[in-house]
Amino acid sequence: MNRLFSNTYRLYYSLLLTFAGLILFMGYLNVHDAESFMIIALTFVVLGCGILFGILPALTFTLLILFFIGSVMFFSELRLTNLLFSNQTLQDVVIWGVALLFFAISAGNMHERIKTMRHTIEQQKQAIKQFVAIDSTTGFDNAERMKLELSEEMKRAERYKQPFVFILLHMHYAAEFKSLYGEKEMQHLFQQLSIKIRESVRETDKKFRISEERMGLMLTHTPEENVSVVLDKLKDKLQTHVLLNGRGVTLTFHVCHLTSSSDYRTPEQFLEELENEMIMNEL
Numbered sequence: 200m201n202r203l204f205s206n207t208y209r210l211y212y213s214l215l216l217t218f219a220g221l222i223l224f225m226g227y228l229n230v231h232d233a234e235s236f237m238i239i240a241l242t243f244v245v246l247g248c249g250i251l252f253g254i255l256p257a258l259t260f261t262l263l264i265l266f267f268i269g270s271v272m273f274f275s276e277l278r279l280t281n282l283l284f285s286n287q288t289l290q291d292v293v294i295w296g297v298a299l300l301f302f303a304i305s306a307g308n309m310h311e312r313i314k315t316m317r318h319t320i321e322q323q324k325q326a327i328k329q330f331v332a333i334d335s336t337t338g339f340d341n342a343e344r345m346k347l348e349l350s351e352e353m354k355r356a357e358r359y360k361q362p363f364v365f366i367l368l369h370m371h372y373a374a375e376f377k378s379l380y381g382e383k384e385m386q387h388l389f390q391q392l393s394i395k396i397r398e399s400v401r402e403t404d405k406k407f408r409i410s411e412e413r414m415g416l417m418l419t420h421t422p423e424e425n426v427s428v429v430l431d432k433l434k435d436k437l438q439t440h441v442l443l444n445g446r447g448v449t450l451t452f453h454v455c456h457l458t459s460s461s462d463y464r465t466p467e468q469f470l471e472e473l474e475n476e477m478i479m480n481e482l
Contacts, residue, residue, distance in 0.1 A: 209312055217246070217305040220298070238295055245299055246306045254307020261303045265296045334408035336386050337393035345407040345415060349466040352405075352417060353459055362459045364426050366416040367473055368433070369453040373412030380442065385411075387443055395436040400429060423458045430454065453477055 221242070241264060249257030269292075332344040340348065349365075356362050370376075377385045389408070396406060396416065405417040421429060433454075440448050455477040463469040 213305060213309050213312060217302065217309070220301060220305070221246075242295075242299060242302060245303050249303050249306025250310050250313075253310045254304060257303035257307050258300070261299045264299065268292060268296075336389045337406070337408045337414070339393060339406040339408040339414065342407065342409045345409060346466050346470075348405055348407075348417065349469060352419065353463065353466065353469065356459045357461060362423070364418040364421055364423055364456055364458050365469070365473060366418065366426070366429070366433075366454065366456045367409075367477065368414045368416070368437075369477070370412045371451040371453065377411075384442060388440055391440060392437060396433070399432040399436055426456050430456075 245257055245261050245264075248260050332340055334341050352363055373385075376388065392414070393406070396414070400406070400416055400418065401420065404419060404421070407415040407417070409415050416429075418426070418429065437452065438450060440450050442448060455473060457469070457473045457476050459469065463472060
């Protein structure tokens with residue numbers, strides 16, 4: 200958080216410095232003709248290029264402008280005519296070139312500050328996401344919490360030789376359901392699913408909302424031979440759903456389950472094998 204505040208202050212000071220430089224430059228230029236307006240327009244283009252794309256593109260664009268202007272002035276001197284910058288002295292052009300380089304560097308630095316701030320904000324979001332362990336819709340633990348619980352349960356199962364069973368539920372056409380019925384119906388759906396799941400398993404069993412369409416159940420006191428009983432209960436309760444308007448719809452799920460063993464040393468290995476075990480039968 201301190202890093203975010205620090206970058207914010209630095210960005211603020213960079214904006215003030217750039218704005219002050221722009222005011223001073225425009226005051227020196229004394230905008231009164233078409234050439235002056237063109238110079239100001241190119242200056243704003245350099246600023247925009249630096250803010251949007253960074254310091255390197257801004258400097259490249261600036262050097263191209265200066266090379267073009269220098270070439271025009273050189274050939275104009277050879278022909279004793281100066282059609283492009285007839286109202287500007289060499290000193291004005293040099294000062295403008297220095298100002299362009301300043302604005303390119305300043306805008307590029309702002310680009311980097313903004314980029315750093317966005318990265319910091321994303322890190323803060325991830326930290327908050329990990330800190331908030333409960334899914335607000337279902338009341339189940341989230342995916343980050345699931346990994347921690349899975350790690351602890353694997354250690355316990357190994358220590359006491361009491362394996363657990365993990366059931367993974369994947370709802371068919373979740374995205375299509377949300378698109379068709381809306382966010383409110385989606386929340387109502389998973390609220391009802393969470394109620395039905397709680398009615399189908401023990402209170403001590405751990406429940407997880409892994410993603411928008413996936414839920415996981417860790418059965419800590421159910422032997423593998425009794426998993427079919429739990430699956431039958433889930434089938435009876437989860438197949439149908441009543442919308443807020445009273446209309447009934449049929450739901451289908453992919454389901455798989457996996458029993459813990461010493462073959463899986465890490466939660467990642469266990470979850471990878473769980474994915475491989477995903478069967479295509481409808482629940």
